[in-house]
Amino acid sequence: MDRFGGGVVCLCGGLGAVATTVPFALLDLHVDNVPVQALLVVRGVAIAAAMMPPTASAYRAVTAEQLPDATTQVNILMRVGGALGGALLAVVLTGGLAHGTGPAFHTSFWWLTGASVLGLGGALWLAVTERRAAP
Known part of the structure; x- marks a missing residue:
């Protein structure tokens, strides 16, 4: 974050979150566990990169008091x-179960992908704001 800025790190993390969420919306229910676990590890790193910079930037923007x-x-x-967010996705998942487990999970992951794309807007705003404030 100190080298590139929180906005850039957040934007990269958000892109990684989107890129690792889309495969879950497309995966077959009978896929091997190894690719799923690998995606989850990469997705966890991406979400951490997307979440921590805005938090640190918020703390940096205020005075000690x-x-x-x-x-x-x-x-x-x-x-x-x-x-x-968890409650909303639970409602989407539950509502989709009438069409089968696979379609319900695919729909839920598409919603999660949409939420991740919306988060990119905030990351982009943070990156632009930090660029404008940089000397």
């Missing part, structure tokens, strides 16, 4: 956002 409040607000937003 504001840091306790900022920490609380960021923590609440991350927990509520994760819970709402």
Whole structure:
């Protein structure tokens, strides 16, 4: 993050998250575990690269006196956002089960891919904002 900026790292992580989510929307239900596990490892790294830079940038943007409040607000937003996103995907998955397990999971992963693409907008905004603020 110090070398390239949080926005660039976040953007790369977001692209990695999208690229590793699409295969789950396309995979056959009877695929071997090894490719799934490899995708999950790479996806975990990509999500970490997409999540940590905005958090660090938020903390960097506040004064020392504001840091306790900022920490609380960021923590609440991350927990509520994760819970709402998980609940939404559970509803999508449950609603799709009438069409079979495979189609339900594929639909859920397409929704997750869409959410990841939306996250790229925030990453792009962070990258542009940091570029404009750089000396």
